[in-house]
Amino acid sequence: MKITQAFSFEAAHRLPHVPATHRCHRMHGHSYRVELQLQGPVDPHSGFVVDFFDIEAAFGPVLKSLDHYCLNEVSGLENPTAENIALWIWQRIKPALPQLSQVKVFETADCWAEYDGDAASA
């Protein structure tokens, strides 16, 4: 069974490795959406794969460290592309949520990155 919980945060960023002529080289902001997918068996007693409250508790401190920050100033996010944010989130919450199977980071409704723990695609 797969379950997904969505979160959102507001943040500023600039992409330091794109050409100066690229509009994302300038500081700007996004309303990010994060989707955390977990996969595992349904506990026969609780009926849960994982309690959504436990996902919220595990991700809360990570979310707080992103919300209303300039992502370039967050340690490990000096190049804050959607891809790098997805990987960064995965690395921080996988230990607490072993059933984590995918992290999606949406910069806009139309553009997102997804990471499923496959080292070859990181």
Ligand SMILES: Nc1nc2c(c(=O)[nH]1)N=C([C@H](O)[C@H](O)COP(=O)(O)OP(=O)(O)OP(=O)(O)O)CN2
């Ligand atoms: N592969 C990636 N490409 C780009 C990323 C990224 O993280 N991974 N990021 C950006 C920029 O952050 C840019 O701000 C994205 O903006 P855009 O998708 O163009 O969204 P806008 O809302 O600014 O654009 P509209 O077309 O006006 O909706 C670029 N590329």
Ligand SMILES: [Zn+2]
């Ligand atoms: Zn951007």
